[in-house]
Amino acid sequence: MTGEMTETAPIVTLSGINKTFYRGKEPIHVLENLDLDVPGGSFEALMGPSGSGKSTLLNLIAGLDEPSAGSLTVAGANLGNMSEGQRAAWRAQNIGFVFQTYNLMPVLTALENVELPLLLAKLPAAERRKRAEIALRVVGLEDRGGHLPRQLSGGQEQRVTIARAIVADPKIIVADEPTGDLDRDSANDILNLLDKLNKEFNKTIVMVTHDPAAAERAQIVRRLDKGALVS
Secondary structure, eight states: OOSSOOOOSEEEEEEEEEEEETTTTEEEEEEEEEEEEETTOOOEEEOOTTTSSHHHHHHHHHTOOOOSEEEEEEEEEHHHHHHHHHHHHHHHHHHHEEEOOOOOTTTTHHHHHHHHHGGGGGGOOOHHHHHHHHHHTTTTTTTGOOOOOGOOOOOHHHHHEEEEEHOOOSEEEEETTTTTOOOOOHHHHHHHHHHHHHHHOOOOEEEEEOOOOHHHTTTTTEEEEEEEEOO
16 A cells, blocks of 8 residues: 555545435335545444445445435545446455455456456556466465365455455455355454454455454444434
């Protein structure tokens, strides 16, 4: 990461955000007049009941969706002024994704899965492989690069997912229920890894979770209810 932002400067700023979906002609207000600042270098957890807007908020921060109203600035970019193509290019440089389901390509090795995001960067093959190997080393799987996903445990698959998320050196990692499919020991391993990425590599992490044990790892816990942040 560059030194342009201090740890206390916001890397995410949402102001007056509304998000409305439509079921037929019926509007469904998922987020309403939401304001949020996320400091750079922080580890935040978003909690709340199902349907409270957590994943919608995460998708907005990640540039996967756009607000119905309000302003949204992430990593220095005004996402509301971007086309979908511009947002896709911006995501590739700034956002790493970790989901509950690992979304690994079953016919590719761990190393090849990690390499995938770099195909958009037009890097030489040798450089892509080097960066993928470094990312696997960071997550402790340098000896599993040649394994297919079916040859790995669930916890190892999630580590490969995290390696893929960090291979392009993003500023922000968005994690949607990253421990949801794991047993407690594997979940703790993943949380230790996210903590390492935050503290040693200064990655900003925004994590949606239902798991109180996962939320305890975050520096800041925010709760959403009916589309609004509650204290």
